[in-house]
Amino acid sequence: MNHNTLFLSTCFDTIEESNSDDQARVWIRKASDAKIDLARFVADRRGKGRATEVVGFLKGSFNLGFRIRFEDDGPDAIIRFPKPGHISTVFLEEKLINEVRAIEYIRQNTTIPVPFIHSWGLANESPQQLGPFIIMDFVEGTLASRILQKPTDDEQQEIMLNPDLDSFVLDKFYRQAAGYLLQLSRLEFKRIGAISKELGDGGWSSSRRPLTYNMNELATSAGYPTDDFPTASFAHASDFFKHVAHEHLTHLHTQRNLAASPEVARARYIARHRYLQLVDHYCSAEDDAGPFIPFCDDFRPANMLVNPKTLEITAVLDWEFTNAMPAQFSYDPPWWLLLADPGSWVDRNAVQDFRDLYEPRMEQFLRALEAVEGEERWDDRGHDRRLSVRMRRSWETGRFWFNFASRKSYDVDTIYWRVLHDGGDAAELLDPEVRAEMDAEVEKMTQLREYREECAVRFPVEKVNERE
Template identity: 55%
Template sequence: MTFYDEIAEANADNECRAWVRKLLDAKAQVVAFVDARLDGRGAGEYLGFFKGSFNLSFHIGFGGQRPSALIRFAKPGHTHSAWRAEKVANEVHTIAYLRQHTTIPLPHIHCWGLTEESPEQLGPFILMDFIEGTRLSTFLMQPTEDEEADMVFNPDIDDETLDVIYDQLADYILQISRLEFPLIGAISKNSSGAWAVTERPLTYDTNELVTATGYPADQLPTAPFNTSSDFFHSVARQRLVHLNTQRNLAKDEADVQRRLISRHRFKQLIPKYCIDDTGPFKMFCDDLRPSNMLIDTKSLRITALLDFEFTNSMPTQFVYDPPWWLLLRGPDVWLNDDRMDEFLELYVPRMEQFLRALERAEEKSAAAGVGSPEEQPRLSSRMRDSWNTGRFWFNYAARTCLDMDDVYWHALHDGESTDDGLSLLDEEVRAELERLVPVKMEQRKAYEEELDSRFAEEQSE
């Protein structure tokens, strides 16, 4: 398991807390801002807030005179501060594109703006309709009285209920899988007014790297990619920079070796697992999961899919993976505790149930004449192929910087070497290991001393 850099995380939390205090102090000004933008005629009132990983939203009502609204701000610290505008713009463009090209239930955006256009200069914002519903993750999780407890999929949810939910999600995912672009990156309308890939991909993974590990932001991509292999080689470079820069990443010499091997092996595995190298590429949302979906618990109708901030045109093979979130949490939760067999026992039945729903969606779509006649093999078959070949795990490692080492050793290491993987590496990499071990040990020592010093200062305050 890879741990966060607690110092980087604390710095991010402190930045966010200071901003949240400023936001709460400006509650009246935010309400007035929303009221003016939506012509609420002074009826605007604060109804509450919603806090997510990367955003904080105020729910504003209008005394029944018009539907209530949500103004959502990107949180500094938890989103790298220099990227807040980029993140918000990417999400607005993605939602506009999806509303134009799919039937997915999405929030209606009234307006959006950057920091200089926001109330009290609070930061980039989106003003949208408020959508009623319960988070799908809440509906599917095992009930608990502990609000801090991890989400556990409720085994008592019956298959009929799941089929109703999966049928809807399968249809949405099938629609998204048909959206294609010639490059890898963020989309917007170009100078001629056509939708195109215009910026680098800003992903959940890159945001985690910078805000949670101390990764240097200037080492990340600055432009779109032409091929999937270029993208994966960029990821491989990021993983090695990460190994060199996160001070508390490795706990001892064996851990340094383990992580160095997995990261170099990831690069070596690119030719084996990279498919459809030159595209076309497909829209993919890093953060599409039940906690970002709303459901009417009585009718079981999905009322909205939310949070498309980390959505880009990406390597096609990402779309060909079965959903990683079918157990509500990712496979890393099980891999971190060496419980791969338990994960497979729980995940595979849910995956097969979802794929049957996807097959039903494909049949319904084909009967309606939707989709291309050349759409073979179908998405459900491609997902099974991704799972059966292990490409699912390669893709998951590419998207999760903090879990890639566990993913490699549990799912991608082929066991052909007799020396814990060292024989799979060349002499140059082995020499790199000799150089890296003392560097990482010195980094960890300095990190722990700084952490202890900060803790002592906090205790004395």
């Protein structure tokens, strides 16, 4: 059986996703109706200038912001809420607190431009109990992704790096981003977890559990049992990766529509058990006990503002799901160099096309990083410990793909079969007890009658046609 030809792409639970969308729509209507209260509230928290108008909305995948103007000469302000439904209700306050602490830490310890936070609070402090909130300055600028992307008339088309972009533009952007990633790579924590302030001395630590992008995806789109997520930080990278393997496997057993056929079920079963076996191969023994480095899943051009005239980055936004993580995540070359998510290339079985386009941009980025490293004459790190060298090694060894699969339960199967699998019968590589359980697990995964009946009631054909 050729696993490359199987349909293993992202497959959300339609019912869970619809529930999330419905919850988000109800909340957005409530928030929009409260905009006058929000403007007054922001003015009060800002402490100066009467609010004059709500200028507009800033809608992202996970958040909704209201831009508010004031009668003084100060900048506009944003009050931003995580959207219930698109953020698991279990995580709403935890996510916001983590982001606030991450921004504060980055402002104190790097030169990365982040928005100034005037105030923040939990749901019980917000107008009409709308939810946890952050009030920050509005920063002028154009999204870097708009400057770097290939022009298109179709808003639904996947954003791609413009192949005709002036090399000067890309060099200038890469050099700034490389400098920021280099600064982050020099920051160290003792545990894998959310960045937080200790009571008493106010020092920084990572003693609370890491809240990741993947955890939120599973909670909102797979019906994953949230009680099964980690409850504490990790002292070793290997322990973290083994828990990730557990998440991948629990996802396999939880999401009812993850496998529509025995062939797909078997392929996913093998891939996720093989991921667990690959932990010892790809987890860096050198960095297993730390130090651990701040890592943001969403550090990318779509979350960076630039001055369109000077190309200077004016703000790096959206630090949600930032944690102190295994150092090897920070030692990967950036996944966003083509703007499009690498997982989308793997989904359509175009890994070689991705490599052909990605590698020249990676080399261009690494040259920019080497230039930044060369300016730091005080740096006494050996050549092999330079970030540029580590990034190139990650790509050459395939660790880049293992790390990416570690952060994406919905991509782990395609990445295993189309990138990490090195030929032969993968099932024979599984432990005997795992092989013995495979047939029974495959049968469970393909018993979809209950799910399909529920979908038929929830989404009858006539309603689907109405939506279209």
